[in-house]
Amino acid sequence: MLEIISRGETYGYEITQQLRELGFTEVVEGTVYTITMRLEKNKLVDIEKKPSTKGPPRKFYTLNAAGQEQLGFFWGKWEFVSSKINELKTK
Template identity: 50%
Template sequence: MAKQVTEMLKGVLEGIVLAILSGRPAHGYEITAWLREQGFSDIAEGTIYALLVRVERRGLVDVEKVPSEKGPPRKVYSLNAHGREYLEEFWRTWSFLTERLQQLHQGGKQT
């Protein structure tokens, strides 16, 4: 089952990270730690950092460099207006998919 969870997670991880950032700004390590606390123990920091670079390039987040006690400044990501619109679309798509999957799970019956 772990492989299946990993594969499914790849498809929704961007939405999950944006949802986290909709609550508060965070840096990559904080996001990774939170995901691990929620049971996503196989998430690699590198995966999250690569995803953050992609959403930054697409203009979905704003980035602020803040001083760090341990080394160079950290990039703190926050969801901007474009990112909020994208996240709203993600949730609409998620709802559509989960409704259809639930129908399939119930033998194709309409709910």
């Protein structure tokens, strides 16, 4: 989700759909929103509310500096863990 948000401002409902398109077909809104809430709580995102023509106002998220940093940490860890797991798998 950090990575998805890093590509440009987006909101919960849209993130859900993007995840579904990505192949995580069974992801439901509740799951996504608990994560957006966490991002808010941890102050990793900036928030801007904008009206929608198709329903209630959208809460747009963008990564702030802390969020960028967190995303960097994530990729570092991912690199480490996934290489180890793949090593374990093939060896």
